[in-house]
Amino acid sequence: MTIHKLTLYFDEKFKDPVWADITYALEAPSGSRQGEWVFGRNPTCDVTINIRDVSRRHCVIAYSYAADRWTVQDLGSSEGTFIAGKRLAVGELHPIGIGDRLYLASNLVRVVEDEHDTVGEDSGPATISSNVPIDFIELLPKPEPPPPPPPPPPPEPQRTYADSAYLMAQWVISGQTVQGKIYRVVVAATGVAGFILMLDWLAN
DSSP states (O other), rough: OOEEEEEEEEOOTEEEEEEEEEEEEEEOOOOSSSSSEEEEEESSEEEEOOTTSSSSOEEEEEEEEETTTEEEEEOSSSSSEETTTTOBBBBBBOOTTTTTTEEEEEEEEESSTTTTTOOTOOSOOOOOOOOOOOHHHHHSOOOOOOOOOOOOOOOOOOOOHHHHHHHHHHHHHHHHHHHHHHHHHHHHHHHHHHHHHHHHHHHO
């Protein structure tokens, strides 16, 4: 005999501690009768959930042999019954099956295959957030590294006595007339003599 079963999982964060981390199977009765389970805060409900935003008679999950399917129906709850991202209208029948996420107001109940299919949503490696496909990201060219900064200029060489003598000779030669050149020779000789006298005075 085939057993028609719908397994619900209330995860560990479920606000009613009685149901937190519980797997609960709904098994339709044999024969042609319709099995149904009312969810709500009222103690007379088949599944009593003691959470403030769950209505006293919130919704009903039922199995129909004639239609061979499970359905969920809102019973006029104040905060709503949601499935597949949609709020159900009061009295609307909506199919429900494995993989569906049923919200009683803000409270999630997952439809799972069996008690082993209860891995939390936060398990597993973290995902990459991007609006570009991963294959395309791998094909994008990598940016060129910036060029290295130019080396600092070399320090100017220290002027030697030979350099000074060369510059003085150039200065003497640059006189435009013979008199100018003679004048510059006299000035240069005077400067050299003075420099020698100063060195001699410092040495004594």
